[in-house]
Amino acid sequence: MTTGKGNLLREEIRTALAPRAGLLSADANVEATAATWRLVAAQLAPVIGARGLEVLFDRALHLTSTTYRWLAVSKDGSGSADPLPSLAECLLRQDPATAAEASYTLFLTFTDLLTTLIGESLTTRLLAPVWGTAQESAL
């Protein structure tokens, strides 16, 4: 999979994950990641179902962990529907810059995956509210 190449949402994801007030800290990164994920889930779960969302997220995590091997561990958690706690744990263990890059790659992979399944136009439309809200809260 050619992660992020031609991904139209690159800028949006970067903005959504940008730490508030420009502080690069592990906590801020985890917070931004969690907030963005919740927004994505809120948009997609009603459409594709919680289970559909879970499957996509797992796949994105798997693909991202080929670059960031330490991400793989978060998958072996309790198997609960909410993947956030174990993801946060993994991110906190890394230095802020690496963790931020991993989060970015994860979202990029996730949106790529969605695009290959339902196409660019539908992906962009379904996720449009995420970036609007993320931008507002980031300001």
Add this chain to the structure above:
Amino acid sequence: MSDKVNIRRLASGVPGLDAILGGGLPEFSFNLIVGPPGSGKTTLAHQIMFALATKERPALFFTVLGEPPLKMLRYQQQFSFFDAQKVSESIRFVNLSDEVSTGNFDEVLARITKEVEASSPGLVFVDSFRSVMLEARHQPQGTLSLQQFIQQLGIHLSGWQATTFLIGEYLSNTDPHPVFTVADGLLSLDQSIHRNSMVRQMQVLKMRGQPTRPGMQTFRISSAGIEVFPTALVRDDNSAALEPVGSRRTKARLATGVPRLDDMLGGGLPSGYSMLVAGPSGSGKTILATAFLAEGVRRGEPGVIVAFEQTPSQSRTRTIDDMVRAGQVGLINTRSLDLSIDEIVHHMVALIHKMKATRVVIDSLSGFELAVAPTFREDFRESLFRMVAVLSGLGVTVVMTSELEDRYTDLRFSPYGSAFLTDAIIVERYIEIDSHFKRVLAVVKVRGSAHSKEVRQFEITDAGIIIGDPLGDYEGLLSGRATLVPPPIKVVGRAKLR
């Protein structure tokens, strides 16, 4: 009374569907779309939704278990009617699998109610209720039963001024589900596989307050979505449909393009007639039909040919190829083996209107029968009758060719018993004279007109069919074994014998 409620009918956006529904989808009706997996239920629902959804009349599409929504979105996008612009603008997808998995219909209904209240949609789809029914097994005691659920849903939705569609699998023919009684409309989709052909059919089992078209209607799914081919209506009264025939059946006669054949027909083929040209393989049926079209083109009368046999590039039919390319003749050329007659008639009528054609050739009925899906072959004669009636209703003059097995022991015109359907018949035969195969033809019938009863020899040359003189010296020509008529016995000297 003018204060009767006026039910608005929505155009479904599916070509041909409104015709079989009896005018469209009644607004605020509660409809069921049922059929086995793969019969096109979701596609039909989506096509209707994308056609009808607007900002003013938004649509809610609930997906229940069954097809994963991701897959549905992925595959439905392949249809040209899928408009991503409309998604989230006027169409919202809502997945209910979480609620359904609890098996508690109160929750499912509550969720649907909540979503409907939140967005006041004009259109609601629930795909599919078979899944809901399966989940009913795990249902906790004391909650809504499935039947109650469906009924409640129906009541709620009509109360909210929404046109509703429940999509599901048909359970059984013998024990119809009570929900069928509740529904205002019931559309049943089916696909029948016979040998190597697959035929899709749909049936309007119920549509309250509307005169629906009875029987199975064939449809096809292409990249543009579903297209229904309603059965051609043949009216049995002498009004409307038949009227134009009488008026258009003027005394005018059409030249066939074959010198001397017009004389044999009593002055040409009467306008509006259908003529059958029957004969064995290679006897010149297609050439005769081609001449008929070419003559039309020459006189500024456009034609339409439905070719089931030869490809236009084959040398004999080159003339047809030229005429088609010049836009003087419309061509329907098909070799697919899963057609319904209604589909062919549909295309034919459309092309006749487009070309303003007055001459139509069907070459040949034998090829036509092969091209028709095996499912329809049983009814071939009946369908043929309908087709001829439709064409005659249009006032066009039709020439049909028919392969005639070479049997020299009996005199047959057509293997279908289709001879009685036509107004005129020409039969071609091979005969043997002096150890040579020769072709002969005869006009067997021209309804309501005098015609030649002669059997004439003819030849096929580069210039077309050349009809010769009557073969006066022979008899038994149509049996294939022509014998010279013995010269009359001279009666000279009769008196002497006495």
